[in-house]
Amino acid sequence: MPIYHAPTKDMQFVMHDVLKASEQDIPGYDELDRDFTAAVLEESGKLATEVLAPLNTVGDTEGCVLENGVVRTPTGFKEAFDQMRDGGWTALDCDPDYGGQGLPYLMHTAAQEPFVSANMAFNMYQGLTHGAYTAIHIHGSEQQKQTYLPKMTTCEWTGTMNLTEPHCGTDLGLMRTKAVPQDDGTYQISGQKIFISAGDHDMAENIIHLVLAKIPGGPDGIKGVSLFIVPKFLVNEDGSLGERNGVSVGKIEEKMGIHGNSTCVMNYDEATGYLVGEAHKGMRAMFTMMNEARLGVGLQGYAQAEAAYQNAVAYANDRLQGRDVTGAKYPEKAADPIIVHPDIRRNLMDQKSFVEGARAFTYWGAYLIDRAHKTDDAAAEGLISLMTPVIKGFLTDKGFEMAVNAQQVYGGHGYIEEWGMSQFARDARIAMIYEGANGIQALDLVGRKLAQEGGKHVMAFFEMIKTFIKDNAGQDAAFDKDFLDPLKAASKDLQTAGMYFMQNGMKNPNNALSGSYDFMHMFGHVCLGYMWARMGLAARDALAGGASDTRFYETKLATGRYYMARQLPATAMHLARIQTGADTVMALDAANF
Numbered sequence: 001m002p003i004y005h006a007p008t009k010d011m012q013f014v015m016h017d018v019l020k021a022s023e024q025d026i027p028g029y030d031e032l033d034r035d036f037t038a039a040v041l042e043e044s045g046k047l048a049t050e051v052l053a054p055l056n057t058v059g060d061t062e063g064c065v066l067e068n069g070v071v072r073t074p075t076g077f078k079e080a081f082d083q084m085r086d087g088g089w090t091a092l093d094c095d096p097d098y099g100g101q102g103l104p105y106l107m108h109t110a111a112q113e114p115f116v117s118a119n120m121a122f123n124m125y126q127g128l129t130h131g132a133y134t135a136i137h138i139h140g141s142e143q144q145k146q147t148y149l150p151k152m153t154t155c156e157w158t159g160t161m162n163l164t165e166p167h168c169g170t171d172l173g174l175m176r177t178k179a180v181p182q183d184d185g186t187y188q189i190s191g192q193k194i195f196i197s198a199g200d201h202d203m204a205e206n207i208i209h210l211v212l213a214k215i216p217g218g219p220d221g222i223k224g225v226s227l228f229i230v231p232k233f234l235v236n237e238d239g240s241l242g243e244r245n246g247v248s249v250g251k252i253e254e255k256m257g258i259h260g261n262s263t264c265v266m267n268y269d270e271a272t273g274y275l276v277g278e279a280h281k282g283m284r285a286m287f288t289m290m291n292e293a294r295l296g297v298g299l300q301g302y303a304q305a306e307a308a309y310q311n312a313v314a315y316a317n318d319r320l321q322g323r324d325v326t327g328a329k330y331p332e333k334a335a336d337p338i339i340v341h342p343d344i345r346r347n348l349m350d351q352k353s354f355v356e357g358a359r360a361f362t363y364w365g366a367y368l369i370d371r372a373h374k375t376d377d378a379a380a381e382g383l384i385s386l387m388t389p390v391i392k393g394f395l396t397d398k399g400f401e402m403a404v405n406a407q408q409v410y411g412g413h414g415y416i417e418e419w420g421m422s423q424f425a426r427d428a429r430i431a432m433i434y435e436g437a438n439g440i441q442a443l444d445l446v447g448r449k450l451a452q453e454g455g456k457h458v459m460a461f462f463e464m465i466k467t468f469i470k471d472n473a474g475q476d477a478a479f480d481k482d483f484l485d486p487l488k489a490a491s492k493d494l495q496t497a498g499m500y501f502m503q504n505g506m507k508n509p510n511n512a513l514s515g516s517y518d519f520m521h522m523f524g525h526v527c528l529g530y531m532w533a534r535m536g537l538a539a540r541d542a543l544a545g546g547a548s549d550t551r552f553y554e555t556k557l558a559t560g561r562y563y564m565a566r567q568l569p570a571t572a573m574h575l576a577r578i579q580t581g582a583d584t585v586m587a588l589d590a591a592n593f
């Protein structure tokens with residue numbers, strides 16, 4: 001069975017040495033001292049390792065089953081869900097007015113990471129609930145909040161998000177699900193939604209579906225979409241559960257991975273629904289929670305890579321094949337462990353430097369969300385809005401790539417299900433697709449976010465990198481050469497690409513859109529380069545300050561040097577591609593493919 005242990009030391013390093021969480025002037029951050037976060041992460045790591053990780057293979061092999069209209073989850077899921085609920089893990093950052101613990105989103109994000117690494121499919125049941133909770137919390141009426149949030153905070157009732165229909169995924173303006181107004185102020189919801197994660201299961205008393213639908217007579221296309229609460233069981237005025245609503249599971253989808261999560265076709269037959277927020281403003285309600293939801297999916301990408309990496313390291317130390325070309329390391333053994341080979345090292349360094357950089361990027365994103373929400377900092381809001389498609393798109397693409405790299409360390413054994421490496425890759429793959437396919441993230445970045453408020457946020461991003469380099473250069477020649485110079489070069493590539501879009505995108509939008517995917521990856525590399533420079537500084541300062549764990553900090557510096565030297569130069573390749581414009585991309589007629 002695959003191993004997993006929570007990398008709490010690294011999580012603490014990011015929260016305290018890099019982000020200096022407890023020193024930040026953000027409500028709730030004064031609670032985040034080292035001892036407190038260590039205790040929380042220790043416990044979430046324990047639950048992940050002892051309870052959730054052993055169920056990962058069970059979920060994969062058993063999957064979910066539809067029996068008499070009800071979905072049965074894999075063996076052990078129900079008990080594990082009770083443990084998660086009882087431990088208060090579903091309520092960490094929820095509003096105390098509705099039973100939550102009111103901790104910062106950063107704490108929630110860090111505590112979630114081990115759960116996602118250990119068992120992504122399982123964790124999605126509470127992840128989707130958190131998304132639905134947030135939408136109701138921001139846009140629901142006080143009565144809706146009182147009715148639904150306390151039970152969703154504890155996950156006694158779970159939540160789902162219903163956007164997709166058979167003929168409409170990316171283009172939600174094509175939606176057909178109808179919401180017909182009733183005399184009592186409710187709506188009658190009819191239509192079919194597909195691919196609904198956690199659509200039904202046996203782990204909660206009630207399921208609160210958030211459904212996008214069109215009110216007849218409203219505006220055409222996306223502007224006519226509204227958001228509704230459609231509970232599986234209607235809720236009586238005293239809060240008890242009433243009759244079954246007109247919503248049922250059509251089937252469970254057979255799929256490539258995350259078998260432990262029920263992906264359902266949901267049929268709505270004149271189900272009772274309650275409008276959330278204003279009519280025809282459903283997409284706005286969805287968008288306000290998108291930064292959080294997409295950050296959560298980005299986390300899934302690197303969290304799967306982390307779990308796969310831990311196993312690859314163990315295997316590389318264990319598997320004996322060939323000899324170290326510079327001389328046998330273990331002459332007494334039949335062969336050396338494969339970790340002696342430079343190509344295995346390259347592979348492991350790619351994984352390690354990505355995962356640690358991605359963790360820092362994600363926690364920084366969570367910190368910016370807290371800053372934006374808790375201090376009304378418009379600059380933080382602008383920055384996280386700009387970087388959200390990068391967090392989602394880059395971290396899930398790379399997360400999958402690294403899970404495949406980890407599989408490669410196992411040779412043929414990585415392809416055999418018994419070792420568990422294929423599951424990491426299969427599970428990681430969906431994160432590139434849902435919550436907006438990655439091509440759409442790139443489109444959002446280049447087509448929308450770059451130009452937002454006259455390009456103010458992207459200019460602020462470049463200014464931030466420039467100031468960081470200026471403030472830290474000239475003190476340590478080796479650090480400049482290893483960290484700051486590569487960051488400067490990569491940031492310049494990114495700026496040049498942005499200029500190319502400005503100069504050529506107006507003439508022909510295809511010039512910008514055919515380079516958008518490269519741009520998203522370039523942006524991701526610059527963000528990870530920036531995080532590595534910050535982590536390098538933190539490690540250097542810790543060593544200079546006499547930190548006792550020199551091995552940890554020296555390893556951190558060496559891993560950072562690797563990323564800067566071997567990964568960051570990818571920006572030059574992406575820039576070269578972008579600068580060729582749309583000509584080669586669009587050269588063929590559709591008939592010639």
Ligand SMILES: Cc1cc2nc3c(=O)[nH]c(=O)nc-3n(C[C@H](O)[C@H](O)[C@H](O)COP(=O)(O)OP(=O)(O)OC[C@H]3O[C@@H](n4cnc5c(N)ncnc54)[C@H](O)[C@@H]3O)c2cc1C
Pocket residue numbers: 161162163164167168169170171194195196197198255263430433434435436437438439440443
């Ligand atoms: C396991 C699983 C779980 C899911 N969970 C949920 C859920 O809980 N709730 C929910 O509502 N949905 C869910 N989804 C649906 C998911 O969000 C959609 O599949 C996704 O948004 C893409 O929509 P689509 O499949 O219809 O693809 P399409 O929209 O048909 O897109 C096909 C391809 O075309 C590209 N494309 C489309 N338009 C453009 C464009 N304008 N420019 C460039 N490229 C474009 C896309 O990037 C994609 O690569 C889930 C899907 C799966 C497989």
